[in-house]
Amino acid sequence: MRKALSLVAAATMAMLALNAPAASAATSVTFQPQSVLGPGVPKDGSKTDQNVVALGSVTLDVTATQTAHVSAVMRVNNATIRTLFDNEIVCKWVGGSKNTVLGQNVYQKGSGKPEWEDVTLTASQLVHPGVAARVTCTAFIRTASLGWEDSTVSLVGGSMRITPAGTGKPIQSVVPAGLLKVDGSNPIVRQPSLPMFDVAAGANNLDVVADVEYLVCHTISACDKSNSSKASFTLFVNQWKADGMLCRTDSKSVTLDVPYYVHHVVVPLNNNDVPIQKADGCVPRFNAYVMVKWLGGETGAVQGTANNLTDGRGSTGRHDSDMSAVYAVPAV
Structure with missing residues (x-):
């Protein structure tokens, strides 16, 4: 009897497995x-x-x-x-x-x-x-x-x-293909950048994520390969008032001195839980950008979208991939 029950149970489980999503x-x-x-x-x-x-x-x-x-x-x-x-x-x-x-x-x-x-x-x-x-x-x-x-x-x-x-x-922006040079004659680039955007009602915080791909030695400039490129990277997140005046600013910053042989370096700048101010005339309107400031050494550049990457080793297929970018995600 027990063996018969076992066979029935096994058959039932098999049928359930077949019919399960x-x-x-x-x-x-x-x-x-x-x-x-x-x-x-x-x-x-x-x-x-x-x-x-x-x-x-x-x-x-x-x-x-x-x-x-x-x-x-x-x-x-x-x-x-x-x-x-x-x-x-x-x-x-x-x-x-x-x-x-x-x-x-x-x-x-x-x-x-x-x-x-x-x-x-x-x-x-x-x-x-x-x-x-x-x-x-x-x-x-x-x-x-x-x-x-x-x-x-x-x-x-x-x-x-x-x-x-x-x-x-999505609240997102990428740097298009190309290189944005920074050096002694042009020391500041404000990219990647999110233009003015409004956040839907109900959000209390804003998570902002920015990545800068920084190239050491701009490809059209002379380069001392024994040297490095020094720059600061600051993510600014600005909230605005209804009358167009600035409400508040949050910022995160890092300074790097990057050797030539690293060649290009990823600079992550995340500002999580930026509070959305709701008093003093402030409205849920923001903009955000990374200020890249050249401080010395070799010429640097912010890298944009990478074009024509191979789909695989030996593949003839090609595709593009974003590099330097910034995005924001509202949170309740």
Whole structure:
């Protein structure tokens, strides 16, 4: 009798499994530690050979009015040769895509500059298809040796997640393709920048995220490769009054002195929980920007969108990815 009951129970469970709805797609993923190849500089003078490795994907179903927030963090070290390291997020849906990439060079282990040997990069963006869609975002690590020989780097770990980020058009701005030079004759650039925007009623705080990709030595200027470029980076978030007068300002700042051989560096500037002032004539109207100020050394530049990145190693497919960008997310 007990055996008969067991068979019935097993059959029932099998039928339930067949009729159960499919599990929902993952909204977060953890990257497995691994060694990643960095192809050597092609000796025939052709373009740099980049390795492009997919680390994991996340998925979110959004309505026509919803925006998604996706963020990926990666940490690498133990480079055998100085190596390019990029953290890229590629998001796709039927009929559209949106991508972002940030990167810098990782020094060889034992270089004597430990701050440039162990690098953690976070890439993030807001995605708004404008139609009901399933958004799938994949994280890629992009690597290339900066010597003639192949290199390897250790991906220590990382993760990616995607979450809903409210409704309506996202508050986001990217620096278009190109380089915005800063030097002694033009020491200040205010980019990336969010023009004036209004926040919907009910929000109490504002999270503002800015990333600057800063290039050491502008490509059209002379460069002392033994030198560095020093600059300060300040994220300003301004709230305004109904009469057009300034209500209040929040700011976060960092100063970096970047060696030439790092070449380009990611400068993250996040200002979370900026309070929305509701008294003294203040209204939920804001603007935000990063002030990049050259302080000395070699010429620098803010890098815009990266064009014509390879879809994969050896692929003929190409795509563009945002680099320097800023966005804001209202919070209740």
